[in-house]
Amino acid sequence: MTSAAVSSALVLLLAATYVGYPLVLFLLHSFKPTHRDSASLALPHGFSVTVLIAAYNEQASILHKLQTVLTAADNSPWPVAVIVGDDGSTDATALLAESIDDPRLTVVRCPRGGKASVLNRIIDIAQGDIVVLTDADPLFLPDTIGAIIRPFADPAVGAVAGSVAVNRASDGKRRLAQFDSLFRVYESSLRRAESQLIGCSSADGGLFAIRRTLFPVVPGDVTDDFYISTAAVAAGQRIVFEPAARVVEESIAGSRRNFRRRVRITVRGMTGLWRRRRLMNPLVTGGYAIGLIVHKLLRRLAPLFLVALWPLSLMAAVEAQGFAVWFWAATCSGLSLLVLCGLAGLAEGIGWPRPVRMLHGLALHLAGQLTGVWQFATGRRYSQWTPAK
16 A cells, blocks of 8 residues: 555554544534433432542642532432542541541541552442442532432433533642643543444442442453443443533642543543443444544544654655645644644743643653553553552
8 A cells, every 4th residue: 555545544543533423423422312311200218329539648739638528428319428548648648538527428548559459348338229420629510419419310221420620720830730631621522422323331439420330340451441341341331421420620730740640541442442442342242332533532642643644645745646645744744843833842941922831731641642552562560550640
């Protein structure tokens, strides 16, 4: 095959992944009647909720986090218990959590073993019919718990994905907040459309919920939000997106920290996808399998396609004639610009204009995925880490 033919195939694959799949979902979603309103259904009498939080060295945020969770619990129509599992923190995380005098709150001190180890331990003492999981830093809103529980009135719903909004910090230290915020908006829009048509591919670890009876034993080397939420699909139920269930978090400071975080998430995400590979079979899960393949597999492989496309598009421009010359030259130039902005953004303390910051965030995201896919393919795994702040 010629370089132009290979380049064309890569462009079509990338376009289908990033544009075609979302476009088809949005178009079908606009014509499909809304899924039946869970507000018209009733949850069982005596229904209860447990919020699980695994924390490691979160002394800077744990008090504020728990205050917002308990406020949301006050506003919940159902009784709520909160369990904090401390993963062997070396700071005052456990002491601060224990300082809150509230009978609904239980703090469990665990030996350092990673988030999965903590979740597997504290789920055994969770009594709620629904388990709400959240990271230690996203802040709840007053109606967060009520909003994420209501969809469970539909017996076909096994898990609910919440919405994570990024706080656009103005202190000059969150240079990637704009890209992070835009990415979250894109993800939420995609999940909303998936939810109505084929079910969400998974949930965000900032906020999601699952029926207690579906909660799996979590392997230590996977992204817990993906593995736990997809247990609902493995059991024949759906993951739905509830945009009214919201938490707010800040973007992580620093390009290097964001890069390492993306690498780790990609490795663990690919590991979880491999463990859940049965769900990518359309004969087993129908249309959900297509969403899982595109949303979770092809998007992670996309950086590999871009790396191949960069030199191939230059070769295609040299070989082509007429308009094709300009198309392939523009493609090569665009990828070169993305790489340059990715490198330029590594220089701390420079007030780059917004377009450069956005392209830097995109380049960093793709580079982290590329590295993560490579590490996964070569056998690297992550079971525990120190969270980046």
